[in-house]
Amino acid sequence: MWPFAAASARPNIGTPLGPDMETGATVCGDAFAYFQAGLISSASMSVYGLNGLGKSSFVVRQMLGLADRGIVNVVAGDLKGEYTPIVRALGGQVLNFGSGQHLNILDQGAMLEAARRIGGERGEAHQALAVDRALDMVVTLIQIVRRRSVEDWERGLLRRAIALMIDDHQRTKAPPPVLPDLVKLLQNPTRGLVTSILADDEKDYWRETKDLNRSLQALLEGPLGTMLSGQTSERVRLDSPAVNVDLQVMQKKPDDELAAVMLACWSEVFSTIEAANALTDAGLLAQIYVNTVMDEMWRGMRLPGANLVDKADRITRLQRNDAQGNIFVTHSLKDHSSLGSEADNMKARGFAERSGIIVTAGLAVPDLRELSEVKRMSEKEIRTVSGWSTPAGWQARMVVDPETGLSRPAPPPGAGKVLLKVGERAGIPVQMQLTQLEKELHDTNSRWVAA
Numbered sequence: 001m002w003p004f005a006a007a008s009a010r011p012n013i014g015t016p017l018g019p020d021m022e023t024g025a026t027v028c029g030d031a032f033a034y035f036q037a038g039l040i041s042s043a044s045m046s047v048y049g050l051n052g053l054g055k056s057s058f059v060v061r062q063m064l065g066l067a068d069r070g071i072v073n074v075v076a077g078d079l080k081g082e083y084t085p086i087v088r089a090l091g092g093q094v095l096n097f098g099s100g101q102h103l104n105i106l107d108q109g110a111m112l113e114a115a116r117r118i119g120g121e122r123g124e125a126h127q128a129l130a131v132d133r134a135l136d137m138v139v140t141l142i143q144i145v146r147r148r149s150v151e152d153w154e155r156g157l158l159r160r161a162i163a164l165m166i167d168d169h170q171r172t173k174a175p176p177p178v179l180p181d182l183v184k185l186l187q188n189p190t191r192g193l194v195t196s197i198l199a200d201d202e203k204d205y206w207r208e209t210k211d212l213n214r215s216l217q218a219l220l221e222g223p224l225g226t227m228l229s230g231q232t233s234e235r236v237r238l239d240s241p242a243v244n245v246d247l248q249v250m251q252k253k254p255d256d257e258l259a260a261v262m263l264a265c266w267s268e269v270f271s272t273i274e275a276a277n278a279l280t281d282a283g284l285l286a287q288i289y290v291n292t293v294m295d296e297m298w299r300g301m302r303l304p305g306a307n308l309v310d311k312a313d314r315i316t317r318l319q320r321n322d323a324q325g326n327i328f329v330t331h332s333l334k335d336h337s338s339l340g341s342e343a344d345n346m347k348a349r350g351f352a353e354r355s356g357i358i359v360t361a362g363l364a365v366p367d368l369r370e371l372s373e374v375k376r377m378s379e380k381e382i383r384t385v386s387g388w389s390t391p392a393g394w395q396a397r398m399v400v401d402p403e404t405g406l407s408r409p410a411p412p413p414g415a416g417k418v419l420l421k422v423g424e425r426a427g428i429p430v431q432m433q434l435t436q437l438e439k440e441l442h443d444t445n446s447r448w449v450a451a
Contacts, residue, residue, distance in 0.1 A: 017432060
């Protein structure tokens with residue numbers, strides 16, 4: 001039972017959040033409920049705030065509220081592993097890519113299975129889409145290795161080779177092709193591959209494709225070769241209540257490795273969503289509604305050539321058509337303004353501009369003024385939110401667990417306080433009040449316990 005029962009003019013649809021800090025009235029809300037009620041134009045939310053002030057706790061509450069309504073939460077790259085306990089508590093699926101599991105970037109299994117079940121011209125179109133998805137992954141990984149673009153003729157050659165392997169896989173029911181199979185085919189080309197790049201003979205072909213084969217070999221022999229070379233260990237399952245792609249073992253890896261793994265995980269997640277929607281359109285599957293959580297994705301987006309900014313940009317533009325909502329989580333708009341180019345910076349800023357709901361925990365005044373250019377904030381709102389980020393005085397603040405007697409740093413005074421901004425409406429200051437179970441499942445200070 002939710003303890004706040006006072007009547008109010010505050011939004012009372014969606015996930016219970018907590019009391020309005022000014023009136024005490026109950027405040028509820030999430031992007032799905034507001035979108036379905038016609039209050040916002042897309043089921044999207046951006047969450048900002050300094051470390052330790054409750055960004056991820058707010059997201060956990062959103063996930064719980066959405067799961068209660070049958071919406072599947074998918075955390076598409078959890079760099080800290082902080083969502084794993086909550087997903088397991090929901091009976092969901094946890095994938096630990098980067099820690100022994102394999103992810104076959106050429107295996108577009110969900111989309112190919114959808115193509116097979118749909119059949120006919122529409123099935124062929126979905127198979128072609130699967131080829132394009134696999135091609136996009138291979139091209140982007142090569143760009144990460146090279147730090148420059150793939151040539152147009154190289155892209156054409158790769159597509160033809162991938163299409164040949166996927167056609168063979170669909171026809172023979174053999175295991176899906178893997179990256180070493182692609183390398184082998186390009187190094188032992190069919191006559192069609194040789195002529196596709198207008199090479200006179202195989203000797204001419206070898207000379208023209210030497211750089212491409214070197215890049216693919218470098219990818220196979222690099223640090224990600226093992227993970228990306230085998231068959232996928234476990235597929236994303238949208239029949240699960242929630243999914244977490246746990247990447248905490250990648251947290252301290254170089255940005256190029258992290259970007260490659262994030263990209264591969266995004267491809268797996270969103271192609272699975274796309275395949276489910278294709279089956280729904282064909283009348284073969286009930287509609288599945290998905291909420292994707294993308295937390296601290298800016299790290300991989302900073303890498304030149306990774307193309308993650310464009311991918312996230314497409315996600316935010318098309319999510320309504322895919323019965324999908326999303327929650328973007330980061331520290332401030334500065335994360336969106338520190339990417340590889342001004343064009344990427346503008347695209348990333350568009351994530352906030354297109355978000356139906358902006359949620360901010362404590363931030364510094366300059367960060368709030370920058371955010372105000374996207375969702376207008378009054379001076380009172382800026383002063384209020386900035387005041388949540390700094391405790392008063394210098395006295396040590398500790399709390400003691402009454403059951404264990406162990407102490408830990410007390411939460412900052414602003415912890416759990418968020419400002420909810422919807423369109424041009426005045427912001428609603430809310431004090432999140434976590435249940436004991438939420439505190440136990442989402443304890444980001446567990447290493448700071450002292451006797």
